[in-house]
Amino acid sequence: MSLIVTGTVSESAQDVAVAPRPRRRGIVFWITRYLPAEIVGTSAMVLAGLGVTLWTDAPAAIALAALVGETLGFYAVLAVTIYLEQRTVASSRRRTAARTGMLLVAEFGAAELLDTFLIRPAALVAGVLLFADPMWGLLAGKLVADIAFYAIAAGAFTITARIGLRDRA
Numbered sequence: 001m002s003l004i005v006t007g008t009v010s011e012s013a014q015d016v017a018v019a020p021r022p023r024r025r026g027i028v029f030w031i032t033r034y035l036p037a038e039i040v041g042t043s044a045m046v047l048a049g050l051g052v053t054l055w056t057d058a059p060a061a062i063a064l065a066a067l068v069g070e071t072l073g074f075y076a077v078l079a080v081t082i083y084l085e086q087r088t089v090a091s092s093r094r095r096t097a098a099r100t101g102m103l104l105v106a107e108f109g110a111a112e113l114l115d116t117f118l119i120r121p122a123a124l125v126a127g128v129l130l131f132a133d134p135m136w137g138l139l140a141g142k143l144v145a146d147i148a149f150y151a152i153a154a155g156a157f158t159i160t161a162r163i164g165l166r167d168r169a
Helices: 011-018 027-052 059-086 093-130 134-162
Strands: none
Touching: 027 059, 027 134, 059 093, 059 134, 093 134
């Protein structure tokens, strides 16, 4: 038995059939996007924070050094990551670099302001005060701060992707 269907497909049905499906952003995407930056940032944080303990045991100085180290390591990796993503969209190296800067600010600006000036310093100092070993205090403070940071940054990434900021020149 065979079934033959004749007729035309309605315009709205065609739109549905050819409309691109939105990319899903599962846990694997977020891990592959942020894990390399986290590894470098965390390593830089621990090295800077513990390096300062050679001169002082002041929790604020340890936390500040750790914060600067982590920020530099984290954004160095993400700048390269975003630059490589944008190479296919932008027409020149200069335009790619400009788009990279703009997307770093769009994705991380709000999260970074709250994180750098409020959440992370408080969490790092609290961690250093609460744990006998500064390394464990830094790691505990980092974990608490990262939860807040990524909630904001992932939301900003999703917005920039949905409005097409990442895909158009």
